Amino acid sequence: YFIPPEQMTESEAVVTGDDAHHIANVMRARIGDSIIVSDGASREALAAISDIGKNRVVASIAEMLPMSAEPAIRVTIAQSLPKGDKMETIIQKGTEIGAVRFIPFISERTVVQYDAKKESKRLERWAKIAKEAAEQAHRNRVPAVESPLKWNELLQSVGKADAAFFCYEKEAGTMLKQELRRAIASRGGTEGMNVLLIVGPEGGFSEREASEAEAVGCVPVLLGARILRTETAGMVGLTCMLYEAGEMG
Numbered sequence: 001y002f003i004p005p006e007q008m009t010e011s012e013a014v015v016t017g018d019d020a021h022h023i024a025n026v027m028r029a030r031i032g033d034s035i036i037v038s039d040g041a042s043r044e045a046l047a048a049i050s051d052i053g054k055n056r057v058v059a060s061i062a063e064m065l066p067m068s069a070e071p072a073i074r075v076t077i078a079q080s081l082p083k084g085d086k087m088e089t090i091i092q093k094g095t096e097i098g099a100v101r102f103i104p105f106i107s108e109r110t111v112v113q114y115d116a117k118k119e120s121k122r123l124e125r126w127a128k129i130a131k132e133a134a135e136q137a138h139r140n141r142v143p144a145v146e147s148p149l150k151w152n153e154l155l156q157s158v159g160k161a162d163a164a165f166f167c168y169e170k171e172a173g174t175m176l177k178q179e180l181r182r183a184i185a186s187r188g189g190t191e192g193m194n195v196l197l198i199v200g201p202e203g204g205f206s207e208r209e210a211s212e213a214e215a216v217g218c219v220p221v222l223l224g225a226r227i228l229r230t231e232t233a234g235m236v237g238l239t240c241m242l243y244e245a246g247e248m249g
């Protein structure tokens, strides 16, 4: 269970809200049962339940656990907001596979309109999906889901990454694998490497967007010779990068 850092001391963890309800009423846990708690950032522990109250479960820390479920390479998926509930699927599957952050964005051919005022509920739902998928995957951290950016705002974040790629099926360019190998070699390893992978909408990137992305150092990459759906492309790119970085056997 991911709990706010302030609810986790050296010796005790306090679980509240829906998670406490889940422990007490769904899992029907008893005093003495063990749970795994994490502050979602740097601490994860095995804890034995010492008190079960209304919407509050207290557990004493038995042992700190290694943060071994987090990949060394930290991949952010920037996804042009797709139609329907594909974004929910991308967040769920991307979390299971090992993405650390999701940035939805609006590009020229993004079909859906995004109205920040109306959509706060959707942002909450995305965050909940990321938390639940991280718990299910026994991850140590919950991936962040940012509020949607405009295309030029996204381009401004390219420089903060150690390597940035945009998935561009149009160009007979290089495969993601080669470009990632090159980036890892020039950086001298994957530990803590921040990589941004940008995926276009159902209608793809425009030529203008492709040249703007390249102009800020974002490298166009191929994900094979087949045209993938937008909700598939990010998953393929993420898996390919984690595999190439030795995170998957």
Ligand code: SAM
Pocket: 166, 167, 168, 169, 198, 199, 200, 201, 202, 203, 204, 205, 221, 222, 223, 224, 225, 226, 227, 228, 229, 230, 233
């Ligand atoms: N232009 C495509 C077409 O003609 O059907 C539509 C875009 S594709 C359905 C959605 C997005 O997935 C693209 O913008 C791209 O980012 C990514 N994508 C799909 N297949 C790809 C591939 N083989 N290599 C790189 N990116 C790919």
